[in-house]
Amino acid sequence: MAHVVHTSSGRIRGVPEEGVLVFRGIPYAQPPIGSLRFRPPHKLAAWDGVRDAYTYGPASMQGANPVNQTSLALSEMSEDCLYLNVWTPATDEARRPVLVWLHGGAFLFSTGSSPLFNGARLAARGDVVVVTLNYRLGLFGFLRGKGVCGDGLDSTGNEGLLDQIAALEWVRDEIGGFGGDPHNVTVFGQSAGAISAAQLTIMPRARGLVHKVIQQSGGVVVRHTPEAADRVMHRLLADAGLTPAQASQLRDLPATALLDMQQRVTSRTGGVFYQPVADGDLIPADPFAAVAAGASRGIPLLCGTNLDETKFHRAIDPAVDTLDEGGLLARCRTIWPTADHAECIIETYRTARQGRGADASPPELWFAMANDHRYRAPLMRQAELHAAHTPQTYVYLFAWRSPARGGRLGAAHGMEMPFVFGRLDDPRIGPLTGQGAAVQRLSGHMMDAWIAFARTGHPATEALPVWPAYTADRRATMVFDESVKVVDAPLEAERAVWTSYTFTGGTAR
Numbered sequence: 001m002a003h004v005v006h007t008s009s010g011r012i013r014g015v016p017e018e019g020v021l022v023f024r025g026i027p028y029a030q031p032p033i034g035s036l037r038f039r040p041p042h043k044l045a046a047w048d049g050v051r052d053a054y055t056y057g058p059a060s061m062q063g064a065n066p067v068n069q070t071s072l073a074l075s076e077m078s079e080d081c082l083y084l085n086v087w088t089p090a091t092d093e094a095r096r097p098v099l100v101w102l103h104g105g106a107f108l109f110s111t112g113s114s115p116l117f118n119g120a121r122l123a124a125r126g127d128v129v130v131v132t133l134n135y136r137l138g139l140f141g142f143l144r145g146k147g148v149c150g151d152g153l154d155s156t157g158n159e160g161l162l163d164q165i166a167a168l169e170w171v172r173d174e175i176g177g178f179g180g181d182p183h184n185v186t187v188f189g190q191s192a193g194a195i196s197a198a199q200l201t202i203m204p205r206a207r208g209l210v211h212k213v214i215q216q217s218g219g220v221v222v223r224h225t226p227e228a229a230d231r232v233m234h235r236l237l238a239d240a241g242l243t244p245a246q247a248s249q250l251r252d253l254p255a256t257a258l259l260d261m262q263q264r265v266t267s268r269t270g271g272v273f274y275q276p277v278a279d280g281d282l283i284p285a286d287p288f289a290a291v292a293a294g295a296s297r298g299i300p301l302l303c304g305t306n307l308d309e310t311k312f313h314r315a316i317d318p319a320v321d322t323l324d325e326g327g328l329l330a331r332c333r334t335i336w337p338t339a340d341h342a343e344c345i346i347e348t349y350r351t352a353r354q355g356r357g358a359d360a361s362p363p364e365l366w367f368a369m370a371n372d373h374r375y376r377a378p379l380m381r382q383a384e385l386h387a388a389h390t391p392q393t394y395v396y397l398f399a400w401r402s403p404a405r406g407g408r409l410g411a412a413h414g415m416e417m418p419f420v421f422g423r424l425d426d427p428r429i430g431p432l433t434g435q436g437a438a439v440q441r442l443s444g445h446m447m448d449a450w451i452a453f454a455r456t457g458h459p460a461t462e463a464l465p466v467w468p469a470y471t472a473d474r475r476a477t478m479v480f481d482e483s484v485k486v487v488d489a490p491l492e493a494e495r496a497v498w499t500s501y502t503f504t505g506g507t508a509r
Helices: 120-126 138-142 146-152 159-178 192-202 226-240 244-252 255-269 287-292 309-316 318-322 325-335 339-355 362-387 417-421 437-456 492-496
Strands: 003-006 011-017 020-027 050-052 083-088 096-102 129-133 180-190 212-216 301-306 393-398 476-480 485-488
Touching: 003 159, 020 120, 083 120, 083 159, 096 159, 096 192, 096 437, 120 129, 120 417, 120 437, 129 159, 138 159, 138 255, 146 226, 146 244, 159 180, 159 192, 180 192, 180 437, 192 212, 192 287, 212 437, 226 244, 226 255, 287 362, 301 362, 301 437, 309 318, 309 362, 318 362, 325 339, 325 362, 339 362, 339 492, 362 393, 362 492, 417 437, 437 476
Parallel strands: 011 050, 096 129, 096 180, 180 212, 212 301, 301 393, 393 476
Antiparallel strands: 003 011, 011 020, 020 083, 083 129, 476 485
């Protein structure tokens, strides 16, 4: 039986599925096409009659994912991509907690309609409302034009984040009709989605839209400076054969031509080009300083990383498996240019890992250092700064190792997501997570903790050990593995290496 909800733009019809009601492909802003390309999202126009919300909207424009090409088969993609999806136990006035998911994918890939992000089981288990969404990716959402082109192309480079804010404004205005509480909204995301969630906590434009945040493998670290973003704009103009004064012509090109240009420029020069810009306007120029100064004060935070994040990238970095001591030192110097310092860091990691009986070979040392550089160390710094003014700060470490590929993935980047959404029986997921009672039990622990946090701001459940708040003197961390336990200051010697390091962005997938 179909269910109809009245929104300010028109009526929406959803259907029951897996014990909840689902509404797919709800538009939350005008299609960002034609003259609206590279512009902030515009308010949605109303429609007549009842709109069927049975199918997902198109995914954002994107190329093939070089890391995991089998994870997502896009049936359709388009610039007309600003759609969201809602799973709810009932369209009543119960005012349930709302969880809004921001997908990862390096600000280049993925979609809120991935089967992995189906919110039905999370919504049913916790009596909560789950929302997933698309936002513009790549140069469509993160191309800064105003620094080089002025009024000719005045995009900020943060249009993708402005899309997210527009979706959250939709949630504020409409979610009550879907049984949700607009005053209890938890934004949760993974990798680039977690980075987005972190930025939303310090963006003045988003204040009041986000009440709690869960960051899975992504933090508040600076992504692009305006100067770096301006260099990207220059490269794209050169590829297109345009001057800055002619930049508006980019709005006239077919979307596929822009996607080809994006791929061409990236392949030719390397680097990470499309990501939020810390412009000092929409996003503070120094996000860590903003957190320290209290920009995110009062927003409870649950955050953490996976034990072996960077083993996810093994397929595109096969040389790491034959790394020797010389190669390890050379890689380490790309992070720490001073030779003596690099050697000291290697020895710190080697000694710490040997002390707990872990593999200390050059490949494993590099995975551990890259993991901390890209993911764990900056997120732990954010947690420490945030905890200084917001005691409701909680940290986890996901350590469940995948049985796939002979165990070579470990607890890789993204491995926690099927546990959080309860999608362990998907035939594409099961081989990665493994099957059995222990897997189901761990998923239940994580789902319940996320639900509890969304409801109260504290991830406490009857089945979990007492989960203390994170503080700089104790660093209490919930370790999610076959056994779930609290560990004070895990991997502390390695974390301490990065205390004075300046984090200025990097790849987030």
